Amino acid sequence: xxxxxxxxxxxxxxxxxxxxxxxxxxxxxxxxxxxxxxxxxxxxxxxxxxxxxxxxxxxxxxxxxxxxxxxxxxxxxxxxxxxxxxxxxxxxxxxxxxxxxxxxxxxxxxxxxxxxxxxxxxxxxxxxxxxxxxxxx
Amino acid sequence: xxxxxxxxxxxxxxxxxxxxxxxxxxxxxxxxxxxxxxxxxxxxxxxxxxxxxxxxxxxxxxxxxxxxxxxxxxxxxxxxxxxxxxxxxxxxxxxxxxxxxxxxxxxxxxxxxxxxxxxxxxxxxxxxxxxxxxxxxxxxxxxxxxxxxxxxxxxxxxxxxxxxxxxxxxxxxxxxxxxxxxxxxxxxxxxxxxxxxxxxxxxxxxxxxxxxxxxxxxxxxxxxxxxxxxxxxxxxxxxxxxxxxxxxxxxxxxxxxxxxxxxxxxxxxxxxxxxxxxxxxxxxxxxxxxxxxxxxxxxxxxxxxxxxxxxxxxxxxxxxxxxxxxxxxxxxxxxxxxxxxxxxxxxxxxxxxxxxxxxxxxxxxxxxxxxxxxxxxxxxxxxxxxxxxxxxxxxxxxxxxxxxxxxxxxxxxxxxxxxxxxxxxxxxxxxxxxxxxxxxxxxxxxxxxxxxxxxxxxxxxxxxxxxxxxxxxxxxxxxxxxxxxxxxxxxxxxxxxxxxxxxxxxxxxxxxxxxxxxxxxxxxxxxxxxxxxxxxxxxxxxxxxxxxxxxxxxxxxxxxxxxxxxxxxxxxxxxxxxx
Numbered sequence: 001x002x003x004x005x006x007x008x009x010x011x012x013x014x015x016x017x018x019x020x021x022x023x024x025x026x027x028x029x030x031x032x033x034x035x036x037x038x039x040x041x042x043x044x045x046x047x048x049x050x051x052x053x054x055x056x057x058x059x060x061x062x063x064x065x066x067x068x069x070x071x072x073x074x075x076x077x078x079x080x081x082x083x084x085x086x087x088x089x090x091x092x093x094x095x096x097x098x099x100x101x102x103x104x105x106x107x108x109x110x111x112x113x114x115x116x117x118x119x120x121x122x123x124x125x126x127x128x129x130x131x132x133x134x135x136x137x
Numbered sequence: 138x139x140x141x142x143x144x145x146x147x148x149x150x151x152x153x154x155x156x157x158x159x160x161x162x163x164x165x166x167x168x169x170x171x172x173x174x175x176x177x178x179x180x181x182x183x184x185x186x187x188x189x190x191x192x193x194x195x196x197x198x199x200x201x202x203x204x205x206x207x208x209x210x211x212x213x214x215x216x217x218x219x220x221x222x223x224x225x226x227x228x229x230x231x232x233x234x235x236x237x238x239x240x241x242x243x244x245x246x247x248x249x250x251x252x253x254x255x256x257x258x259x260x261x262x263x264x265x266x267x268x269x270x271x272x273x274x275x276x277x278x279x280x281x282x283x284x285x286x287x288x289x290x291x292x293x294x295x296x297x298x299x300x301x302x303x304x305x306x307x308x309x310x311x312x313x314x315x316x317x318x319x320x321x322x323x324x325x326x327x328x329x330x331x332x333x334x335x336x337x338x339x340x341x342x343x344x345x346x347x348x349x350x351x352x353x354x355x356x357x358x359x360x361x362x363x364x365x366x367x368x369x370x371x372x373x374x375x376x377x378x379x380x381x382x383x384x385x386x387x388x389x390x391x392x393x394x395x396x397x398x399x400x401x402x403x404x405x406x407x408x409x410x411x412x413x414x415x416x417x418x419x420x421x422x423x424x425x426x427x428x429x430x431x432x433x434x435x436x437x438x439x440x441x442x443x444x445x446x447x448x449x450x451x452x453x454x455x456x457x458x459x460x461x462x463x464x465x466x467x468x469x470x471x472x473x474x475x476x477x478x479x480x481x482x483x484x485x486x487x488x489x490x491x492x493x494x495x496x497x498x499x500x501x502x503x504x505x506x507x508x509x510x511x512x513x514x515x516x517x518x519x520x521x522x523x524x525x526x527x528x529x530x531x532x533x534x535x536x537x538x539x540x541x542x543x544x545x546x547x548x549x550x551x552x553x554x555x556x557x558x559x560x561x562x563x564x565x566x567x568x569x570x571x572x573x574x575x576x577x578x579x580x581x582x583x584x585x586x587x588x589x590x591x592x593x594x595x596x597x598x599x600x601x602x603x604x605x606x607x608x609x610x611x612x613x614x615x616x617x618x619x620x621x622x623x624x625x626x627x628x629x630x631x632x633x634x635x636x637x638x639x640x641x642x643x644x645x646x647x648x649x650x651x652x653x654x655x656x657x658x659x660x661x662x663x664x665x666x667x668x669x670x671x672x673x674x675x676x677x678x679x680x681x682x683x684x685x686x687x688x689x690x691x692x693x694x695x696x697x698x699x700x701x702x703x704x705x706x707x708x709x710x711x712x713x714x715x716x
Contacts, residue, residue, distance in 0.1 A: 012488050018495040025502050103537065105491035105529045108498045 004049040004119045005029040009039040009065060010081070011057040015104075019052075022108050028115070036060025040068055048076060050118045052111070055082045055089045055101075063093055070097050075125045077118035081106065153449045160441035165434070172430055176423060183419040191334075191395040191408060191415075192379045198332050198340065199379075199397035199406050205328055206400055209245065209303045209320055210286050212238065217305035217316040225251045225316060228260040228268070235262040238318075247300070249318040254282065263319065265296050277302060281315050288400060290344045291322070291351075298322070301350070326351050329406070335417065338410030342399065350404055367396050367405045383412065460641070483536035490536075494529035497522045538663045552587045553595055555621050555628055555695075562599040563619060566607065574614030575607050582622045586697050594671045595695075601664040602632040602691050608655070609636035609689065627677070628697060633690035639683040647681065 006028050010016040013034060020030040031048065033039035035057055042048065051069060055062035066078050080101035082090040090101035099118040102111060216225075216234060224230050235249045248263020256273025272278040277289040281304040291301045304317040329351045332340035342350040347365050367380055381395040391412040396405050413420065501522045509515060563577050570577060606617045613636075621630040639647060646652045648669040653662030672679045677695035 012492060015488065015492045015495055018492065018499050022495065022499050022502050103533060104487050105494035105533055107526070107530075108495075108502075 003027055003029060004122075005031065005047060006115055007039060007042060007048045007051045008032040009034075009036070009051060009057070009062075010054040011035060012054075019108075019111075023112070023115075026108075026112055036065040036068065039065055040072070043069060043072060043076070049122055050099075050115050051076060051078045052115065053078050053080055053098075055080055055093065061089075063089060063096065066093050066096050066098055075122055075129070077122045077125075079111075079114050079118055149449050149453055152452070153445045156445040156448055157441050160444055161437065164437040164441070168430065168433065168437075172426060176426055179422065180419060183416065187393075187415055188381055188395070191393070191410075192381060194332065194334070195340070195395045195397050195406060195408050196379050198329070198408075199399060202328055202342070202406060203399055205325070206288055206303075209318070210288060210305075212242065212246075213303045213316055213318050214286055214305040217307050222251070222307065222309040222314055226259045228262065231260045232262040243324070244321055245324050246318045247321040249316070252278070252281075252315050252317055254313050259314075267295065270295055277304075281317065282306060282313055288403075290346075290348065290403075301325075332408060334408075334410060335414040336411075337414040338408065340406060340408040342404050342406050344404050364394070364396060364405060364407050367398065367407070368402065487533060487536050490529050490532045494526055497525040497529075501526075535661055535663070538661060538667060550589055551592050553590050553592045554585070554587050555595070555630055556581045556583070556585055558592065558595055558599060559619055559621060559630065562596060562603055565600070566603045569604075570607055570617070573607050573610055573612050575610050576614075576616050578616055578618045580618070580620040582620075585621055585623050585628055588628050588675075588695050588697055590675050590695060591671075594675075598668045598671050598693070599632070601668050605664060606632055606634040606636065606689070609634055611636070615688075623697075624694075626696060626698075627694040629692065629694040631690050631692040633688065635688040638685040638687055639681070639689050640685055644681065644683055648679075 006023060008016050008020055008023075008030060009032075010019075011034055016032045016034070020032050023030045031042050031046065033042055036059060039051070039053075043051075053062050053065055053069075057065075060068075062080060066080070069076050069078060074097065077099040078093070078097070080090045080093045080098050081104055082101055090098075093101060099121060100114055102114060216238075220230075220234070225234075231249060231251065235246070238246055238249070248261065248265065248267070250258045250261035250263070250267065250270075252258050252272055256271050256275075256278055258267060258270045258272060261268045261270070275294065277287070277292070280289070281287040281302075285306050287304045287306075289301045289304075291299050293299055300319050300322045302317050302319050304315045306313055306315050308314070329340050329342055340351075343364055344350055345365075345368050379395060379397045381393070383391060383393050386392050392409050393412050393415050394407055394409040396407040398405050501519065503509070504515065504518055504522075509518075512518070559579065559581060563579065567577070603617065603619075610617075615635045618633040619630065620633075621628065623629065643652075643654065647665050649662075650666040651662040652666075655662075669679055672693055672695065675695050677693060680692045681689065682692075683689040
C-alpha cells in the first residue's frame with residue numbers, strides 16, 4: 001500500500017498528537033488541525049488525500065467542515081470520528097458524502113484499514129475523474 | 138425479599154386478628170351485659186312471683202284446713218253441749234244423732250262414741266265393733282281429758298287404719314266424760330291432696346314430731362324432720378304467718394317449700410316443689426335466651442371472620458394498587474433525569490477514554506522497536522496495554538448503549554409486524570433457551586395491525602426481554618409465554634416467565650440505567666433502560682408486574698398511529714448504512 005497524506009482534525013490536542021505519531025509510525029504522511037478553519041487552510045495549502053474528522057468540535061463542527069471540504073474537492077475522502085452523542089451527526093455526514101464513520105476510541109488497525117480503504121476509493125475516483133465525482137462504497 | 142413478604146403477611150394476619158377481636162368484643166360485651174341483666178331481673182321477678190303465688194296458695198289452704206278442723210271441733214262441742222251424758226250414752230240415741238250429723242255434713246265423721254273417765258267407751262256408732270272398747274292406754278285419751286276440746290294427731294289406733302279424732306270434754310256428777318268422733322281420713326286428705334302444682338308440687342301436713350298427717354299419693358317426703366324448724370320459729374310469728382325457703386332433699390334435688398302452721402301450731406301444712414319444676418317457665422325462657430344468644434354469637438363470630446377477612450383482602454388490594462402507582466410515578470420522573478445524566482456522562486467520557494487508548498497504543502508501537510526487545514517485562518507490558526485497550530473498548534460499548542438510551546440512534550421507521558418480529562427473536566433465542574431448559578409458548582393475534590416503528594429497536598426490546606427472562610430462569614428451566622394482541626388503538630405484547638420473580642425492592646429500579654443484579658462484567662444494567670427509552674420514544678408504555686416465586690411479566694403497548702407520539706424525532710432519510 002502506497003503512502004498517502006492524512007489530515008487529522010480534532011479539537012483534543014492529546015488525542016490528535018498521539019494518533020498522528022502512531023499513524024506516522026505506520027508510514028503515513030500526517031497533518032493535523034485543531035479546528036475547521038485550520039483544516040481548510042491546510043487543505044488549500046498542501047495535498048491531502050484523506051481526512052479523519054472529528055464530528056463534534058467547537059466553532060465549525062464536523063458536518064460544516066465536511067461540506068467545506070467536499071465543496072473544495074469532492075475527491076478528498078473523509079472518515080468521520082465520533083466520540084459522543086453524535087452518531088446521528090456521523091450518519092448525517094454519510095449523506096454529505098463522508099466515506100464512513102468510526103466510534104472513538106478506535107483501534108489503530110481499524111482506523112488504518114478504514115483510511116486505506118478511503119485512499120483506495122480516492123485513487124479510483126481520481127482515475128475516472130472525468131466521469132463522475134461521487135464516491136461509492 | 139421473601140422475608141419482607143413474610144413480614145407483610147404477618148402484618149395482615151395481626152391486623153385481621155385485631156379487627157376480628159374488636160368486632161367480637163364490641164358485639165359480645167353489650168350482648169352479654171344486656172342479656173345477663175335481663176335474665177337476672179327476670180329471674181328475680183319470677184322467683185318473687187312464684188313465692189307470692191305459693192304463699193297465697195298455702196295461706197288459703199291453711200285457712201281452709203284450719204276452718205275444717207275448727208268446724209269439726211265445733212260440731213262435736215255443740216253435740217256435747219246440747220245433750221246430756223245419759224242421752225249420749227244411749228247407743229240408739231247416739232246413732233240417731235250420728236245419722237243427723239252425716240245428713241248435714243256428709244260423710245265427714247266416720248264414727249262417734251262416748252268415753253268415760255275410766256277409758257271405757259260406753260256407747261259407739263260406726264262401722265267398727267268398738268263398743269266397750271278400752272281407751273285408757275291410748276295417748277289421745279290422756280290428752281283429751283286434759284282439755285275441753287281436743288283434736289288428735291293421726292294414728293292407727295285400735296282399728297289399725299290411720300285416722301284422727303275430735304273430742305269434747307263434759308262433766309257429770311264431777312266425773313269427766315268425753316264425746317269423741319273420728320274424722321273421715323279420706324275426706325280430710327282430699328282437702329290437702331288437692332293442693333298440687335306442676336309435676337312435683339304437692340302439700341302435706343306434719344305434726345310437731347315430724348310425722349305425716351296426710352297421704353302424699355306416693356310422693357317421697359323426707360321422713361327426717363326437715364321441717365321441724367318451722368315449729369321452733371312458730372312463736373315469733375303470728376298464726377297467719379307463712380314461712381318459705383329452699384332446701385336440699387336427701388337425693389340432692391333443690392326444693393322450694395312454703396309452710397303455714399295449723400291447729401294452734403300443732404301441725405304444719407307444707408307445700409314443696411322441685412325448684413326446677415317451680416321455675417320451669419323461667420328455665421324454659423332462659424334456655425330460649427341462651428339458644429338465641431348462642432345463635433347470635435355464632436352469627437357474630439361468622440360475621441367477624443367474614444368481615445375481617447374481607448377488610449384485609451381489600452386493604453391488601455389497596456396497598457398493592459398504591460405500590461404499583463407509586464412505582465410508575467417514580468419511574469417516569471426518575472428516568473428522564475437519569476437519561477440526561479447518562480447522556481452527559483457518555484458525552485464526556487469517550488474522548489478521555491479515546492486518548493488513553495491511543496496513548497496505550499503508542500506505547501505498544503514503541504515497544505515494537507528493538508531497543509525494548511531485551512526488556513524482560515516485555516510480555517507483561519504488552520499484556521497490560523492490551524488490557525487497557527480492551528477496557529477502553531468496553532467503556533465505549535457502555536457509552537454507546539447509554540447513548541441509545543438517551544434517545545439517539547440511527548433507526549429507520551418502518552412498517553413492522555410485531556408477530557413476525559416475535560417469531561424471529563424467539564427462533565434466534567431458541568438455542569440459548571434450550572441450553573437453559575426453557576420452553577417457549579406463544580399466543581399471537583394473527584390479525585395484529587402493523588405499526589410504524591424502528592424494526593431494529595423493537596427487535597432489541599424483544600431480545601432484551603426474552604434474554605432477561607431466559608437469564609432469570611438460571612438453568613432451572615421454565616416457560617416463557619409470549620403473546621400479542623390489539624385493543625384497536627394499540628398493539629400490545631407481553632413476555633411472561635415463571636422464574637423467581639423480581640423482589641419488590643428491585644422492581645421500581647429495574648428501568649434505571651446501570652441497575653443490575655447480574656455479577657460484575659456480566660451485565661451493564663442498561664438493557665431495560667434502553668427498552669424503556671425505545672418504547673417511550675415510540676409513544677408506548679412498558680409495564681412490569683412481578684411476584685417473587687411466581688414470575689415476571691413485561692407488558693408493552695405501542696400506539697398504532699405513531700405520529701402523535703411524543704419524542705418521535707423525524708426519521709432521518711438514511712440511504713447508506715454503516716457496516
